[in-house]
Amino acid sequence: MKAPKTSHKNELTSAEIANIWLSYQNDTLSICTIGAFLSHVEDKEIRSVLELVMKQARAHVKKLKSFFTEEQLPIPDGFSEEVDVHKEAPRLYTDDFYLFYIQNIGKIGLKTYSLALSNSARLDMCEYFTECLHESTKVLNKATEIMLSKGTFIRAPYIPAPKKVEYVQKERYLAGWFGNRRPLNAIEMSNIYFNLIQNQLGRTLIMGFSQVAKSQQVRDYMVRGRDIADKHVETFGSVLSKDLLPSASSWSILPTDSSVAPFSDKLMMFHVTALNSASIGHYGQSMGMSPRHDLGAHYVRLTAEVAKYANDGANIMIENGWMEQPPQGPDRDEIARTNK
The missing domain is CATH 1.20.1260.10 (Ferritin, core subunit, four-helix bundle)
Structure with missing residues (x-):
């Protein structure tokens, strides 16, 4: 679905600025991290997942830059392959860890994009983060499928299937310190x-x-x-x-x-x-x-x-001068003090 044309321009809200700023940091981080992984990965299936993530991250950065430019906002520094990746370094992690990393970072990505979508008002922002959610789901499912096929997926504990619907009857349901804990x-x-x-x-x-x-x-x-x-x-x-x-x-x-x-x-x-x-x-x-x-x-x-x-x-x-400051609101007290 395409965003309808409006007779006026809707400025980005503080939440939307925060969303694209954080996304830029995370996607440039991802490009650097996955790029280093790709220089050593040997397993073809795992490589395919890493390449998919890299393709998505590069497309995200391109789109995010356009948002910043269109809104006349400074493009964050983020991270760069030229400065933050040492390509001559030997392998630090195994192929199985690369897959474990992608699968579990994917879970964090889903939560992050869900929050960004729920905090967005402008339709182009909603469309962008909806697409990011779809892409993250695709990566997570693909990584999970490969982990299952390789026998490396870590499952939650099993419990017996419940036989009936029950309701809590006693306050001890909340207890957990002493005695007969449920x-x-x-x-x-x-x-x-x-x-x-x-x-x-x-x-x-x-x-x-x-x-x-x-x-x-x-x-x-x-x-x-x-x-x-x-x-x-x-x-x-x-x-x-x-x-x-x-x-x-x-x-x-x-x-x-x-x-x-x-x-x-x-x-x-x-x-x-x-x-x-x-x-x-x-x-x-x-x-x-x-x-x-x-x-x-x-x-x-x-x-x-x-x-x-x-x-x-x-x-x-x-x-060490490494913390890039997110966009922030004006300091009203400082303005009042200096306007004399």
């Missing part, structure tokens, strides 16, 4: 599984970053993030184990032993920043969907830990 419900299991898998992705990715970052400050930060992700994996796994449920299979594919950085420290720090943001969002949503009180306490504690880690990462980026 079993996890399927929604709680689903969220635990999702967060466990995302932390497995983060742990492997950051483990690789910790080996290759040039700055000692960044290497130390990555080691800390690796350990946090590992602890969160153990926390979610233990919740399942205490309810006598099998934990989601552990992702055991580790980075290579390379110590040569395929990416700039700036790109790796931004990558971790994006994962931190996604993690906080997932934990908040999971907490809202988990009535058992002990689960809420877990999510509060883990969110606070990620938030502290994210804040320290932001300070590192600011100190």
Whole structure:
């Protein structure tokens, strides 16, 4: 469907500017990351998924640039293959990790584009993010299909099929601290599984970053993030184990032993920043969907830990001049003070 012509020009809202600004950052990051993966991938099926993602990201950047130009907005710096990718670096991750990365980053993309679409008013913005959603779905499904065929897809725990519809009868349904605690419900299991898998992705990715970052400050930060992700994996796994449920299979594919950085420290720090943001969002949503009180306490504690880690990462980026500032509203107080 084509956007109808109007007799006046609708300016972009703050939400729409935020959507295209964040999309530009993420798509230029994707071009750099996937480009480095493509220089080493050997499996033909996995290469086909990476090439599809690269094709989509390049088309997105071209379209996003046109939005910025048409609206007379500065095009963000984002990331570039010339500055932020070191093409001579040896392989840091395996082909199986490339596929695992695409499949799970795809989940984050779906949530990001859904939010962008729901916050958009102008029809050209709605059409663009609708198309991005369709493309992300295609990539996610293709990656999942290949993982299933290779036997590398990590499944959530199985439970017996319910025999009847039931309603909650007692307040103890919400309890979770002491005594006769009820079993996890399927929604709680689903969220635990999702967060466990995302932390497995983060742990492997950051483990690789910790080996290759040039700055000692960044290497130390990555080691800390690796350990946090590992602890969160153990926390979610233990919740399942205490309810006598099998934990989601552990992702055991580790980075290579390379110590040569395929990416700039700036790109790796931004990558971790994006994962931190996604993690906080997932934990908040999971907490809202988990009535058992002990689960809420877990999510509060883990969110606070990620938030502290994210804040320290932001300070590192600011100190090094790596944090590109999003468009922001005018400082009315500053205008009032200086207009004398």
